[in-house]
Amino acid sequence: MNLRDVLHPKSLTWLVALAVIITPLAAHAAEDDPHAIDGPWKYTFVPPTDGWKQADYDDSKWKEGYGGFGTRGTPNARVGTVWDTEHIWLRRTYDLEAIPKKPALLVHHDEDTEVFINGVQVATFARWSTEYSVYPLTDEGRQALKVGKNVLAAHTRQDTGGQYIDIHLIDEDNVPKLPPARIPERPYQSDLITTWGAAVNAENAWREYPRPQMTRDKWENLNGHWNYAITSENQDNIPDAWAGQILVPYAIESKLSGVQRNLRPTEALWYHRSVELAPQEDERTLLNFEAVDYACRVYVNGVEVGSHVGGSTPFTVDVTKAAKTGLNDIVVRVEDKTGGAQLRGKQTLHPEGIWYTQVSGIWQTVWIEQVPATYISDVKILTDPKTGRIQIAPIIEGNGAAKVALKATVYDNGTAVADVTSAKEDLVVEIQDAKLWSPSSPHLYNISLAVLDENGAVIDMVGTYAGIRSVGTVRDEDGDLRFTLNGQPIFHWGPLDQGWWPDGLLTPPSDEAMLFDIEYLQAAGFNMIRKHIKVEPRRYYYHCDRLGMLVWQDQVSGGNSPPWTRMRPDPVDADWTDEDHAQYLREFDEMVSALENHPSIVVWVPYNEAWGQHRTVATGEWIMQRDPTRLINIASGGNYWPIGHVADQHSYPHPSFPLQQERLNKMVKVVGEFGGHGWPVEAHLWKKTQANWGYGGLPRTVKEYQARYQESIDKLLQLKAEGIAGAVYTQTTDVESEINGLMTYDRKVIKIPAEELKAIHAPLTK
Numbered sequence: 001m002n003l004r005d006v007l008h009p010k011s012l013t014w015l016v017a018l019a020v021i022i023t024p025l026a027a028h029a030a031e032d033d034p035h036a037i038d039g040p041w042k043y044t045f046v047p048p049t050d051g052w053k054q055a056d057y058d059d060s061k062w063k064e065g066y067g068g069f070g071t072r073g074t075p076n077a078r079v080g081t082v083w084d085t086e087h088i089w090l091r092r093t094y095d096l097e098a099i100p101k102k103p104a105l106l107v108h109h110d111e112d113t114e115v116f117i118n119g120v121q122v123a124t125f126a127r128w129s130t131e132y133s134v135y136p137l138t139d140e141g142r143q144a145l146k147v148g149k150n151v152l153a154a155h156t157r158q159d160t161g162g163q164y165i166d167i168h169l170i171d172e173d174n175v176p177k178l179p180p181a182r183i184p185e186r187p188y189q190s191d192l193i194t195t196w197g198a199a200v201n202a203e204n205a206w207r208e209y210p211r212p213q214m215t216r217d218k219w220e221n222l223n224g225h226w227n228y229a230i231t232s233e234n235q236d237n238i239p240d241a242w243a244g245q246i247l248v249p250y251a252i253e254s255k256l257s258g259v260q261r262n263l264r265p266t267e268a269l270w271y272h273r274s275v276e277l278a279p280q281e282d283e284r285t286l287l288n289f290e291a292v293d294y295a296c297r298v299y300v301n302g303v304e305v306g307s308h309v310g311g312s313t314p315f316t317v318d319v320t321k322a323a324k325t326g327l328n329d330i331v332v333r334v335e336d337k338t339g340g341a342q343l344r345g346k347q348t349l350h351p352e353g354i355w356y357t358q359v360s361g362i363w364q365t366v367w368i369e370q371v372p373a374t375y376i377s378d379v380k381i382l383t384d385p386k387t388g389r390i391q392i393a394p395i396i397e398g399n400g401a402a403k404v405a406l407k408a409t410v411y412d413n414g415t416a417v418a419d420v421t422s423a424k425e426d427l428v429v430e431i432q433d434a435k436l437w438s439p440s441s442p443h444l445y446n447i448s449l450a451v452l453d454e455n456g457a458v459i460d461m462v463g464t465y466a467g468i469r470s471v472g473t474v475r476d477e478d479g480d481l482r483f484t485l486n487g488q489p490i491f492h493w494g495p496l497d498q499g500w501w502p503d504g505l506l507t508p509p510s511d512e513a514m515l516f517d518i519e520y521l522q523a524a525g526f527n528m529i530r531k532h533i534k535v536e537p538r539r540y541y542y543h544c545d546r547l548g549m550l551v552w553q554d555q556v557s558g559g560n561s562p563p564w565t566r567m568r569p570d571p572v573d574a575d576w577t578d579e580d581h582a583q584y585l586r587e588f589d590e591m592v593s594a595l596e597n598h599p600s601i602v603v604w605v606p607y608n609e610a611w612g613q614h615r616t617v618a619t620g621e622w623i624m625q626r627d628p629t630r631l632i633n634i635a636s637g638g639n640y641w642p643i644g645h646v647a648d649q650h651s652y653p654h655p656s657f658p659l660q661q662e663r664l665n666k667m668v669k670v671v672g673e674f675g676g677h678g679w680p681v682e683a684h685l686w687k688k689t690q691a692n693w694g695y696g697g698l699p700r701t702v703k704e705y706q707a708r709y710q711e712s713i714d715k716l717l718q719l720k721a722e723g724i725a726g727a728v729y730t731q732t733t734d735v736e737s738e739i740n741g742l743m744t745y746d747r748k749v750i751k752i753p754a755e756e757l758k759a760i761h762a763p764l765t766k
Contacts, residue, residue, distance in 0.1 A: 068166030197503030290364030374398030388434030437467030442548030467599030480723035492726030494528030
């Protein structure tokens with residue numbers, strides 16, 4: 001393309017996607033803000049009134065953002081503001097102290113774009129570019145510039161594929177090096193909200209007891225309004241002033257937090273609230289956090305009392321030494337890079353496709369409890385369905401731990417059926433004619449666990465429960481390995497469940513909302529849920545325990561990845577440092593420690609589709625030793641390594657499996673993801689955009705959508721007959737731009753009623 005033709009104002013053509021960046025030539029741009037080069041711009045997706053190109057046009061009602069503008073994935077794009085409609089109009093005001101001798105435009109566009117300076121058309125660009133290029137201004141373009149205020153305006157039209165516009169006014173002899181794209185201050189603000197989210201307020205936000213596997217009567221919920229502030233990551237001092245209030249336990253990026261602001265990697269998020277305490281000399285004061293993403297430090301009355309790294313698991317800080325009678329100030333400082341080796345799951349700084357809005361800060365319940373000086377800090381439970389045995393191993397903290405005895409009473413529907421007292425660490429009871437836990441009969445035994453002093457008086461007491469069950473594998477009459485529960489074959493059939501919400505993001509708006517998903521899936525004939533790349537609040541697993549829903553639990557992913565070779569031989573691992581691998585295992589171990597008593601969890605999934613997959617065999621050996629009571633699906637969708645119990649293939653849109661690979665016969669064979677059939681429901685979309693998608697393209701009618709689903713199930717039934725032992729359908733709900741859920745993202749529209757799904761699924765689980 002001839003450069004003069006491109007820049008000549010009469011050669012106007014419309015553009016498909018454009019990224020416009022104007023680089024101020026004057027030195028007034030703040031040197032400490034590398035993104036001053038990118039804006040701010042005023043922009044609109046709605047056709048403006050006449051005169052929009054002129055310097056004196058009133059653009060006060062336009063939106064404000066930083067360049068470039070477009071969709072991520074466009075080659076060499078630096079997207080500071082998402083633009084995914086057909087047209088965009090942009091304006092930027094900047095000052096020139098002097099007109100440079102060789103003014104030029106630094107431009108990357110996709111597609112057709114026209115550019116104006118002070119109302120004069122100075123350039124047009126047809127079709128698209130794949131990188132930034134410098135275009136000297138023509139004489140007419142140079143004459144449009146003036147000392148003082150100038151307005152650059154541009155219009156870009158997108159046609160198909162990627163889209164992007166970024167324009168900078170530069171000196172041809174001093175082409176700037178552009179920084180990475182600015183992270184927007186605000187995440188995308190969808191109008192979607194769930195019924196439960198609409199009812200949330202500071203008085204009712206997550207009031208339920210958060211730790212159902214170890215309950216105490218005496219506790220205080222600290223959810224509600226906290227003060228917050230955002231500072232540079234370099235600030236260690238507690239802020240003197242607060243920016244406003246945030247509703248805990250909802251992440252700062254979420255609608256329900258009341259803030260909806262992105263936390264940038266260079267920033268720290270601070271929380272503050274006061275709480276009345278009456279500590280006693282013979283008690284400990286424990287401050288509990290169910291989850292804080294990602295690295296946090298905790299202060300009480302100005303004293304740093306503890307810290308934690310890891311965004312998905314609960315932790316406790318003993319604040320006894322800092323607590324006082326009366327009003328106590330609690331401050332939490334959080335950093336969240338959402339990148340690098342940090343485990344973050346589906347979160348990203350740049351949401352698109354299968355990657356979603358970042359989640360920072362406190363995102364699960366905060367609570368406080370006062371316990372005796374010698375107390376139960378944790379409980380581990382093992383069961384054996386062959387003997388009806390329940391083994392209870394409490395962990396005792398405190399100076400008097402060596403002198404106490406332990407007592408456990410087991411209840412069946414309120415009636416005591418076993419009682420044991422021992423000075424040993426482990427308590428063992430055997431239940432005669434024990435009722436086993438299963439999806440068809442999810443029986444739970446309640447347990448009262450007490451610490452006794454030398455005189456037999458109760459020092460501390462907690463409540464817990466157990467479901468007696470075992471998991472394993474067995475070969476059927478055709479020689480194929482099948483899952484077993486309590487020694488009986490069972491086909492694992494469930495959805496991919498990501499646990500995202502349009503109003504709370506990773507935080508369900510309420511316990512009732514979280515329960516709604518599980519109950520719908522159970523009514524639809526699923527007997528399992530694959531909890532995908534997320535650790536839910538502990539009450540989620542409690543509901544699965546009492547309702548009878550099996551769970552495959554993924555480890556949260558992050559870090560660099562190897563090539564994705566799926567089920568092919570000779571895979572490779574990503575190269576991780578010893579430090580990063582140790583942190584990965586630390587967070588994995590914390591997840592297992594928090595959840596291992598739940599009978600519903602039957603499979604651990606360390607990796608998914610090679611995301612952050614490293615030291616696979618070592619990781620597999622570690623988790624098999626750490627928890628020999630469960631099955632290990634080492635890498636759902638690959639990369640397949642011969643470790644663990646499961647070989648897992650992903651296949652979209654319809655299920656398939658490489659049955660011809662005999663080396664996989666020593667494993668249980670599953671289709672760990674398939675389906676993903678999409679169907680958009682107007683007025684229930686996160687964002688109405690061409691980027692909304694489902695696997696295999698979108699059907700034209702609801703009838704076609706349902707027919708595709710039935711076709712996938714028919715193919716799965718054939719695979720089951722050929723040796724497939726379990727399968728996972730993608731997915732429970734729509735999530736952001738993914739519209740392949742069985743429900744809409746706001747849970748207000750059920751795309752296929754549960755009773756219809758149950759009839760379709762019946763042949764799979766019989």
